[in-house]
Amino acid sequence: xxxxxxxxxxxxxxxxxxxxxxxxxxxxxxxxxxxxxxxxxxxxxxxxxxxxxxxxxxxxxxxxxxxxxxxxxxxxxxxxxxxxxxxxxxxxxxxxxxxxxxxxxxxxxxxxxxxxxxxxx
Numbered sequence: 861x862x863x864x865x866x867x868x869x870x871x872x873x874x875x876x877x878x879x880x881x882x883x884x885x886x887x888x889x890x891x892x893x894x895x896x897x898x899x900x901x902x903x904x905x906x907x908x909x910x911x912x913x914x915x916x917x918x919x920x921x922x923x924x925x926x927x928x929x930x931x932x933x934x935x936x937x938x939x940x941x942x943x944x945x946x947x948x949x950x951x952x953x954x955x956x957x958x959x960x961x962x963x964x965x966x967x968x969x970x971x972x973x974x975x976x977x978x979x980x981x
Contacts, residue, residue, distance in 0.1 A: 861918075863902065865911035873902040873917045877928055884921040887981045893959050894919075894978055898928050900952040901974050905932035909971065916973075921980065925961060929975035937965050938974050 861876045863869035877898040878891050886894065898917065905915045909932025916931040938953045956963050960976035 862914040862916055864914055865906050865909070867903065867906050869906060869915065870899045870902045873915070873930070874898040877917060877919050880919040881921075881926050881978075884919075884926065885980060886926060886978075890926065890978050890980055894926060894928060897956050897960060897976050897978070898930070900955055901928070901930040901976065904938060904952050904974070905930050908932075908934060908936075910934040911971075924980045925977045926980060927975055927977050929973045931968055931971065931973040933971040935967055935971050937972065 861873070863872045863876075874895045878895050881891055881894045902915060902917060905911060909915065911933050916929075918929045918931075920927045920929075940953050940957060956976050959978075961979055963974070963976035965972050965974045
């Protein structure tokens with residue numbers, strides 16, 4: 861799915877990813893994780909991905925796990941920032957790292973794709 865490079869697109873991305881995950885038979889717990897993590901990764905793509913037009917969101921299922929990937933135009937890898945009580949925000953990738961079964965990023969022709977996996981059940 862392509863969503864506009866707007867902060868409000870986090871809602872579109874997470875709603876769509878949850879619908880797709882549900883169609884694959886994801887449990888309620890998995891759906892909650894997919895919803896939260898998709899929102900975090902789409903928000904990061906909008907804020908830091910240097911996207912001028914749209915962000916691609918993809919959901920796939922294989923081997924009893926879901927993989928969600930979000931593609932942006934910035935080749936810089938995502939950062940796991942250290943917690944800082946004086947800084948609002950900046951912990952999205954820590955949330956992803958803490959709740960996903962696995963996560964990572966891959967370079968693309970025009971930037972990168974950040975992905976995470978969640979077990980179906």
